[in-house]
Amino acid sequence: MVKEEQEESSNRPDNTAFTQQRLPAWQPILSASIVIPMFLLIGAAFIGVGVALFITSRDIQLQELDYTGDDSEHPCFKCRTNTEKCTCSMTFSIPTLFKGPVFFYYGLTNYFQNQRKYGASKDDNQLYGDLDYFTNPSTDCDPYTRDSKNMPIVPCGALANSMFNDSFSLSHTVNGVQKIVPLDGKGIAWWTDYNIKYRNPTLNSVFFSGTKKPTNWPKPIYELDTTDVYNNGFINQDFLVWMRRAALPDFRKLYRRITHDDYADGLPAGNYTLTIAYNYPVHSFNGKKKVVLSNVSWMGGKNDFLGIAYIVVGSMCVVMSVVMLIVYARFKFAEDV
């Protein structure tokens, strides 16, 4: 009709909900009446989660052993300044069954693995097994690229060079006899690191010829674990664990798991001896070294914070809803108009 005829005129804007900004819309108004039930709901849920988390965290057993040896009474004190190979041992007792599987961590404090230049000092392509980077490592690794004879270093960089090299063994005193607790070094690194990110060139020593070991290392990369070809070279699990940089200066890294034999269900109560091959210097950064035994839950290691935080926030929500209720009663809101 005539109306349509008019709309044909070229300049007339389209009369649609979109162009006229009349799209149907949800217009929530934040006010107490809507918020009170919401706050209550959130509060209840949070408290529930918090309690669950707290209980789980409480159930986790934790055994920390500081073996830095700063104290002259400490058995490892002698090793602290010793540059030679040095071993020391510490004894500790576990009062009740330490439920398995038990995770064996080593820990460092004040160690800034998250330093920017330190973290960048590696060559991913080299670690991926790319032979071009064996002879010619990336400059990212400077100054740990080549040794004084200008031979390329594999694996290059500060990160690999500073690899943690203390080693531990744990023995259980059963009836006065030291019984070695078997430590499982498999599967402690990320599956993707082990299978995808890090690769060995097929034949170890051949391809590593013409390269040098990192200056701080006692042995070359292809001799890290001569007993197991699947735990040697770049895919050595200890190496992989070290190469995954810790986020914070006080960290722990997984060393072994206790999953075998009699200890599959956990460490029984009793006395244990930890023997440490003490190599790694920590006095240059005022650090501490420790060993941590812990079992884990679905939420990981022991951490009370999250549970408490949930409970606190949940309670706050409940309190807020009460406050809101008072406010609501006090100011008959404009919604009634």
Place this chain on the structure above:
Amino acid sequence: MTWRSPLALVRDALQGQRARERELRSLVSNLPYEGLEKGKQPNRFFLSNAIKTTKYSLLLFLPMNLYEQFHRLANLYFVGLAILNFIPVVNAFQPEVALIPICVIMLLTALKDGWEDFRRYQSDRKVNNTPCFVYSRREKQYVERRWKDVRVGDFVQVVSNEIVPADLLLLYSSDPNGVCHIETANLDGETNLKQRIVVSGLWNLGFEPESFNSTVVCERPNSNLNHFKCFVEKPDKDKVGASIESLLLRGCTVRNTNHAVGFVVYAGHETKAMLNNNGSRYKRSKLEQKLNVDVFFCLILLFAMCLIGAFGHYLWLESLPGVPSFLVPDSNGHLDVPSLESFYMFFTMIILLQILIPISLYVSIELVKVGQIFFITNDIDLYDEETDSRVQCRALNITEDLGQIEYVFSDKTGTLTENKMVFRRCSVMGTEYPHKENGHQPARRTTAWQKAQKQGGSECTQRCGLQQSTGMKTTHQKLLQQISRAESSGGRRDGNRSFDPHLDFFLALAICNTVVVSAENAHRQRVSLLQLTRNPLETFSSLVKKAGAFFQSNKRNRTLSEDPVIDSAKTEDEADANRLRTCSLHAPSQNGSTIVEAEELCYEAESPDEAALVYAARAYGFILLARTPDSVTVRLPSGEDLVFEVLDTLTFDSNRKRMSVLVRHPVTKDYVLYTKGADYSIMELLGTPYAENFSGTEKNIAADTQYHLDCYAKEGLRTLCITKKVVSESTCQSWLGERKRAQAAMECREELITQTAVQLETNLTLLGATGIEDRLQEKVPDTIVALREAGIHVWVLTGDKPETAVNIGYACRLLEEEDLKLLFFFQVTCTAILDCTLEEVRRYRDDPRNAGTTQNISLVIDGDTLDMAKSPDLQERFVELTKHCRSVLCCRVTPLQKSAVVKLVREKLKVMTLAVGDGANDVNMIQAADVGIGISGQEGMQAVMASDFAISRFKHLKKLVLVHGHWCYTRLANMIIYFFYKNVAYVNLLFWYQFFCGFTATTMIDYWLMIFFNLFFTSTPPIMFGIFDKDVSVEVLQGVPELYRTGQGKGEYNFLTFWISILDAFYQSLVCFFIPYLAYQDSDVDLFTFGTPLNTAALFTILLHLGIEIKSWTLVHWIIMLGSVALYFIVTLAYTATCVTCNPPSNPYWILQNQMADPMFYLIVTLCTVVALLPRYTFHVLKNSVAPSPLLQGRQLDRMDPSTRDQWIKEWRGFRGGAPAKRYELSDPPSPTLETPVDFFPEFLPDSNFMGDDLSLNVITESRQRAVHT
């Protein structure tokens, strides 16, 4: 091409430069030189007609665009940082990666620029290749060429409906009178025909381009469309002057003229059209200025954070007892001393924390404005059916300024009023005659109308129909009788020198103007056809015309009431316009038989007043039949056609305020000067009495007329005085000689012409005066009241007389009866008076009785007084006084004063000003204000050209300012605040981490993800927020204009809101960092696994923060918000699944996948998000509950259903004492019937002393008046 020495080239270039710079140019015809090489062409130095409006060329696009972009400080900053990243000692990321954001931003901008430029290139090419006809000597005829081949000195032939390719000096026209009609719609939007005249005295015989051997001397090109100075020097040194009257401008369309030939004087970029084409304007909005300050604050913040970083790094290095293995020396194995390291670290920190300065903010703001402009221009409420025009946004970046307006300066004529003039009353020889529209209708017809009204149900239908049925103005019978008497007596005394003044009066109306008479012929068919198709009413009325009045009108009314077209928009305005256009349908019926061919005539005038006068004259039987430069043909009521020889036309100018026509009467052979003009410019020029036989009354005529004029003014009519002067032949001839000399002068031509005009316009004899009504546009009072309620001071600046202005002021509710009014008219203002008034105003305001009411103080001031008030020693006080006034009415102000007032208020009060106007006289004001709005009305497009926004009706201002202004401002303000918040919140995550990594600028988030975070994951939601968010609906914003006040002054984007959001950002980043930190403490978490929940929590926090701020969620909001989250997970998952060795050192392979398999991840992210947003959420809730802001109340209104809401608004309105808008009295003029003519004056008497009567502040005024008199 022949080789020429570089020296010759340089010499040529210099010569060309000089030739173009010269004050006067001498141009000769190209024809004798046709076919010669370029070096021999006389006009080779002048630009060719090819135009190039593109900014870039294909080869130079990249460097030029980069150069343009680097003019932005922000871009330089980011490029500088990217370059800094290439310096090894300070770099924070891989240098190449750091370039990505700035490259993406600049690439986007370059693409946008390139696309725009390509569009310009295309249109240039199209224009340059348009064909046209140029004379060729070789072919002895006009041959087809392209526009770009036209050169200065060519002869170009243009035919009807063709567009003129260059500025042509008109030498020949097919019209026997040497006239060429053009339409300048392309240039200034004026669609009326304009006459151009062939340069006279050049051709004795026929026109022949080849024989053109004169030199054309013209001035240097300038952009003034209304001035052109030139003379043609013939070989015999005789000079013929030519002005704009003989210039066909490039871009104009030739109409009603078969063909015309012109000589090219300016081509290409030197044409007036191109010189006027400046493209869209760039203004910096207040918000953007504020934004730059805050960017500066951010810079300070950034520096502080970087200093902390550098200092922290120093302390950390100092605290290390030895050189641990994690400290990496440089490639030589050398470690720098801590102080130097921390110095480097400062710069590294800048690179790391650079996005604290929001890189994409500027691009986002531009995008948001594009969106806002899209919605403004697409608003159907701002669309005008009648002119088929939308609102135009000419300045693209000040949309948000519309939301902060505190002062509106408005023109009156054409802005508040229709500028469609209706002849209402006239006074001839001291006798007053009303002339009414819709005068009398037979009683039976009225009943038919009432029936129709019942059917249709709306008053509008009735009015609409009324207009249509009567159509023409019904003349005053007494006046008609008077005329016919005079006519017959004049006929008897044919040849007698005395001519009845009534006849003279109407002759003057018909002759003394510059109206173009055009026939409704094929050339202009376009318009009338359009009108017909668009308005079915027209077809009906023509039917009516054919078939006879009563029966048809009855039938039509039935049709009308059933017709859906008749909505409220189609009121009388449209009918009015149509009547003016297709005037043939409404020819006066009284003379129906005598003017068969006159029905075909249409009058097109530059000013609507003139058209109204000519139509009025026609209604009384004086029909202007034709107008040529030399003659005017008028048909008298007796049917006799008189051809007056026009000797000269003294055109209107704003200094003289009058125009005159010097004609020779065909019968009496008298030289007669008819002058019409503003009363005050005419009254002082009145000379000897009109004729001896009126000697007894002659003195009274002037006095009576003056009295009538005053009455007209009080009724709000526009007044004009009509005078006549008989000039003796000798005087006339000598004057004409002088005039000719003045017109050929090159130096101070305007002054000389004005002088000659003033010389002749003396000793005038008063014939009478006219009163023309200019109706208020629809909804003007409503709009002004709404603006006032929105806290905007409204000033009306008009050139009218105070009485007219005050009356209009009441009518449009600028002034209210109960207002306290201050009137300043005495041309003497001093400190004491102003002080006294100020004191009074303050007392009035502080008076407890007035405590509850809003300040209703209005000020009326006239131009001369205003000049004094603006003097440096008084302006402070004056501005202080006006600050207290809700509305100010300035009368009799000149265009320059208008802009001066705007500047004064804007600079002294530091407020946001808006100026709205429609005519050339408002251009200064529009440019002086922060926001200039042009109304594309009757007076051409000059105001629109100068404006930032162009609307078609004044009422659109309400929605434009109150709704779109408010929306644009709140949207943009909130978006900018959010943008700052977003960047600070995100960057601070990195900053807090520095405390745990020895301030070594480590990132725990992959750098690519950080870039994506800003560029993709969180960039669209704020843009969407800036374009779509709607805090309060249209209905509520228009119903409760008070809501507009939230944006005024500092508005929502101020110091406080900015810093609150920055503090909130700090808090949220603390939460998002430390909750994961504490949760992962003492665990074997690795760097990027730790960063993932941080990044995710930040994403949710930042998006949900926006979610709290969003006021209305439409489908678009949901899609974009959920889409952003989805995009984050999809991109991150894809990236972490594919990137095995890429992007060292992070190579985030499989990290998010690992995290997403861990319940801790979800728990941490949830906790972070909730804790981070809880304070803001609670704050909003408590504020909304305890102290709801006006905007929130508005939103609550929105939630009611429409009928309750309207009811509520109405009640609220009534409660606050806002009376419903009064109807504008002048639109319903008193309509005494023919049988009982009511005297015109008594109804004015009560008002006549309104100056004293309306004053509540009598004491002051009186004392001041006394002060003036003594």
